Amino acid sequence: MDNDNDYIPALKYKGLTKLYDPLLKFFNAGQKLTAKLLAQAAITEGDKLLDFGCGPGNLLIQAKQKQPQAVCRGIDIDPRILKIAAEKIDKHGLNIPLKHYSGGTLPYKNESFDKVLSGLVFHHLSYNAKRKALQEIHRILKPRGKLHIMDFGKPSNLLMRLLFIPVQLLDGFSPTADNVLGLLPEIVSKAGFANVIEKDRLNTLVGTLSFYQGEKPQNNK
Numbered sequence: 001m002d003n004d005n006d007y008i009p010a011l012k013y014k015g016l017t018k019l020y021d022p023l024l025k026f027f028n029a030g031q032k033l034t035a036k037l038l039a040q041a042a043i044t045e046g047d048k049l050l051d052f053g054c055g056p057g058n059l060l061i062q063a064k065q066k067q068p069q070a071v072c073r074g075i076d077i078d079p080r081i082l083k084i085a086a087e088k089i090d091k092h093g094l095n096i097p098l099k100h101y102s103g104g105t106l107p108y109k110n111e112s113f114d115k116v117l118s119g120l121v122f123h124h125l126s127y128n129a130k131r132k133a134l135q136e137i138h139r140i141l142k143p144r145g146k147l148h149i150m151d152f153g154k155p156s157n158l159l160m161r162l163l164f165i166p167v168q169l170l171d172g173f174s175p176t177a178d179n180v181l182g183l184l185p186e187i188v189s190k191a192g193f194a195n196v197i198e199k200d201r202l203n204t205l206v207g208t209l210s211f212y213q214g215e216k217p218q219n220n221k
């Protein structure tokens with residue numbers, strides 16, 4: 001994924017994007033995971049946070065409802081899903097500006113966010129796109145700013161490995177390979193983050209989900 005015409009939408013096919021949010025709801029899948037990622041990020045009222053790959057905006061809406069004083073921003077590469085998110089945010093009467101990502105430079109100033117959160121996005125990205133996105137996230141985070149990622153990680157056991165195959169058939173074996181090998185923390189560290197750890201993991205019907213955390217060092221630009 002090196003430009004915005006070459007990305008994997010939420011359900012792989014652009015025509016299916018509008019089904020992503022109803023499917024999450026139908027399987028009662030999104031809410032619990034989003035709440036877990038938000039709990040890990042421990043948003044405070046002074047925080048400015050970005051949801052990278054915000055999809056239909058569920059995390060942003062939960063974050064803003066939980067902490068109305070926090071400044072929330074969302075970005076996604078898919079204009080269709082951004083439209084869905086904008087309508088949903090509007091329906092909730094919330095003020096959460098969204099931006100379109102071109103796949104290159106993030107449209108935000110250096111050191112302008114306290115926290116960046118991202119759920120189920122990195123397994124959509126090629127190795128190069130992962131590195132580019134992480135470099136950009138590092139740039140826009142303030143020193144000591146935190147990155148919180150929830151995504152597929154190294155399977156906990158053979159069953160988890162097998163259950164992940166349908167996700168790989170949908171989203172591709174190449175972008176998901178780093179996830180399966182448990183390489184995300186290493187890639188995050190290589191982008192300049194310190195104290196990168198897997199905070200928690202969850203075995204699900206589609207494989208093992210890992211919750212990672214990293215920090216931009218105080219004296220490292």
Ligand SMILES: C[S@@+](CC[C@H](N)C(=O)[O-])C[C@H]1O[C@@H](n2cnc3c(N)ncnc32)[C@H](O)[C@@H]1O
Nearest residue numbers: 007009010053054055076077078119120121124
């Ligand atoms: C499985 S969905 C997850 C959406 C949302 N974060 C959630 O938890 O429901 C993956 C999202 O990543 C977005 N995406 C794919 N490639 C991207 C990229 N290079 N940069 C930003 N977002 C991307 C897709 O458009 C989609 O909205």
